[in-house]
Amino acid sequence: MLSMILSKKHNKLLVIVGPNASGKSDLAVKLAKKFNGEVLSADSRQVYKGMNIGTGKITKEEMQGIPHHLLDVASPKRRFSVAQFQKKAIETIKKIQKKGKLPILCGGTGFYIQSVVDGIVIPKVKPDWALRKKLEKKSCEQLYQKLKKLDPQRAKTIDKKNKRRLIRAIEIVLKTKKRIPPLKKKVMFDALIIGIKRDKEELKKRIRKRLLKRLKEGMIEEVKSLHKSGVSWKRLEELGLEYRYIAFYLQGKLNYKEMVTQLQKAIENYAKRQMTWFKKDKRILWVTTYKEAEKLVKKFLEEKRARQ
């Protein structure tokens, strides 16, 4: 076993990213065992209770005794958000560091990862669903004009055709009565970001294999019981991928075969979108094997602390 190199006041953070089905959880556990770490999931769907097979959530056995955080912290009936994630994640990371252990942030939700690694400062305005519903009725053009009056600066850079973003921007200005400040970042951790690289065809095969396996393991039953426990079809569809397509199937909107092929396609597309996000980040060091990752982490931990 490796001797402890980390002091109780280090600020190191290991991050593992990669597309769906690339083998992140597995790598995280292995590295956690090797380097005395604890894992934090950075997955916008694994935060929900009862969403296990469909999200590919790690099982107790697979954890092999390594503590995992930020799983099952919210109810699927309500919406969880990046800001909530960011707060919990930062708190947890600090706690792990204080124990002299290595926090390992592992997941596929790029935005969630970014919120922690870059420490983006998110305006402290909670979603106001009544307001959003009201604004939803207006056209993009109307919303854009409204924003332009309220905050010409923000209007310059916003995506004029994205209603959701326009509404959020207006929401912030209305609540704070101030213009939206330019994006601020507050980097708090000394992070090493490792990405798992997979060949396109290989990834598709892995997705397929995993999908069939999970169907056998009762993924459909899981969605059924979520619905029984009060999660509406609409909400399940909104949760995306597995939950969306299986909800379609259970409602008779798709037959079994259609459900499987369309879901496979949707997961592949999602994996592609994830890669679009990650490709931009030049800090990510891409690996294909555990050994490569181990070497990088070892070097990272031996480095003199850059900051602090």
Place this chain on the structure above:
RNA sequence: GCCGGAGUGGUGUAGCGGUCUGCACGUUGCUCUGAAAAAGCAAAGGUCCCAGUUCGACUCUGGGCUCCGGCA
């Protein structure tokens, strides 16, 4: 073999004698400030073949080929 119907991007379709043929899905690339598995943007890609009519044909006419339905 005969009679009918149809052939338009990868798939399903819409339309028109003369602006680059429209749409949906798919494909590819991209954006991202409390919904991010969300939301949004952009690009590539087509008129079955041959002849005729016409100033001009994806559109009309004839032939061929292929597919579908009915009769044999």
